[in-house]
Each structure stands twice: as C-alpha cells, then as structure tokens.
Amino acid sequence: MRLPYQFQGLWLYFAKYDRKIKIKEKDMRIIKGVEYELLTEAVQSSYKEETNGYVLTCEIGVHEGNGSQIMLEEGRKKFQNFHHLGIDPYGNIQAGVSNKVKWNTKKDLIDYLEFHLLEMADTEYMDKYRNGFIIYDEKPHLLNRYTCVHFDGPQRTTDVLREVMFFCHRAHLGTTFCFNDYKRYKMDIIVNLCSVYGFRVLNKGRRRYSLIKEHGATG
C-alpha cells in the first residue's frame, strides 16, 4: 500500500529510527559478547612483516556481520591498505540463512569500503580464489596471504580442517586464526595440525580459541 505523500516523510523517519535502534541492539550484543574480545585480540595481535603493501583478513560465516564489523574496525585502526573478505552463501538451503539477513548485513556494512562480501560457500571460495583475490587500486594487485582469519562457518571437523589447510598454506609470520564454537568440533586435531605450520596458542576461551603463527612449517 502506498501512503499519501504527506505521510511518506514521517514513515521514512520512523523506518530510519527503527534501523538505528536495531544497530544499537547489535552494538549491545557485541558488548554483552560471546567472547568477541578474543576476535578483537586476534586482529590486534596479528602482524605482517614482509608485505606487498596490502593486508588481507577474512571471515568464513558472516551472518549479520558482527564478527566482520569487529575485524573491519580493528583492521582499519591497525593497517594501511587493508581489505577484509566475508564469505557466506546466505539464502543457501543447507545453511538455512535467509536473504533478508544478507540485505541487512550489506546495508549495515555499506560504509566499510574495505569490505568485500563473497556470497558463496567456503569450498567454492577455496576453489575459485586458490590463487588469491585481486584488488583494483589503479592497477590489479593479487592478495594471496591472509593476516587474520575468523572461522565461523561450518562446524564439522572435516570442514574446518579443509579450511585450516587452505589458510595455513596462505599464512605468514604473524597470521592469527580465531575459531568460534570450537567445542563443536575436534579442536585438538586442528591445534596439532596448525602447530606443524608454526602456530601456537594465543588464547583459549570457553567459546573461542585463537592461534598465532610464530615460525615456519616444521613438518
């Protein structure tokens, strides 16, 4: 139903007001937190010595964008020429997350020009972007090393292991990994695998677990 024009401005005002409240609620969720501080710490602790001038971070499983927003805020403070990838298929029947969530997330994160949302599953990403992600900044730049990765998508050990293998091969000294809901899969296997690639434990919470790469592969 189309409102008479006299009321349209009023409706817009309330729609915007409602949206502001929703964003505020989102802030509250971040504050109440489910150990988001471990994700903040993972970005803050990461570093990149040898650099082609670019820093790339990534989140698998974006949903409403809370984790990505934290990574974007921290990454902006810490790095120059910083880009962040969010990978999530949304609307995907298996994952069961609606397109409405995707639209709201895009709207909420629209001001972060460093954010690139890739609407696909982790496996598709790892296949399509195995050589890296290209950023056009006057000329194309291939970004193929990840400085911080948040694992928050599929929760089967085999799926997380596949992701971890991909990112271990594309890590550098100072790369950090943060895992959400790690008790749902066999985290001990993942920690052991990462240790072969030179990662050690950065922090361990009740819900999140983080690692940092301190030396080269040893296996």
Ligand SMILES: C[S@@+](CC[C@H](N)C(=O)[O-])C[C@H]1O[C@@H](n2cnc3c(N)ncnc32)[C@H](O)[C@@H]1O
């Ligand atoms: C727990 S939510 C992510 C929450 C988000 N990281 C945050 O901090 O607010 C899990 C998300 O993983 C996504 N997901 C499920 N399977 C996936 C897959 N194979 N690849 C990428 N994302 C996936 C779902 O669509 C869902 O949005």
